[in-house]
Amino acid sequence: MEITKKKPYQRFRYTEETLQEVLQMIRTNLITISEASRRYSIPKSTLSNKLTGKVPQIRKMGPDTVLSSEEESNLEKWILSKALLRFPMHSDEVKDSVQKVLKETERDNPFTDDRPGKKWLQLFLQRHPSITAKHRNHL
Structure with missing residues (x-):
């Protein structure tokens, strides 16, 4: 019996810079959301939500800082x-x-x-x- 190791969970498989570049490519009609999702391993829902403004362009995890x-x-x-x-x-x-x-x-x-x-x-x-x-x- 062969035991396979599970891949460690990785929340984001892309950098913030890659995400911004991909969003710009989609806005300028150089690539579709589906193609961008496949090629750059970014979920379609993430791309769609960022483009429609449902979620902020820049991701920030955790609570707000005390100081501005x-x-x-x-x-x-x-x-x-x-x-x-x-x-x-x-x-x-x-x-x-x-x-x-x-x-x-x-x-x-x-x-x-x-x-x-x-x-x-x-x-x-x-x-x-x-x-x-x-x-x-x-x-």
Whole structure:
């Protein structure tokens, strides 16, 4: 009796860039939805839903971030500009600045006393790979 291994589940077999290129090809009538689905392994329903606007063009998994994308971008620029001036940010300084913003804007957030924790900082750094940790106590 032969035992076959199951293929590991892979949610998306295509990149975001490929999806955008394929959608543009369909919009300009270079390829049909069915042909694009077969050729690029993108489900027809995904292509159709993206083209009709039923789902957003850009996929984002998980909940929304606490800070807006503009706020996160400003925070990233601030951290990088301080690093260029040779004043690396300590992780507590970043958390303090986020806490200050959240207290001033009085918005709902999942943090205790409006202060983000280690997990938030870790995920923020993943979203902004241009920020790197040079030393253990610094970002």
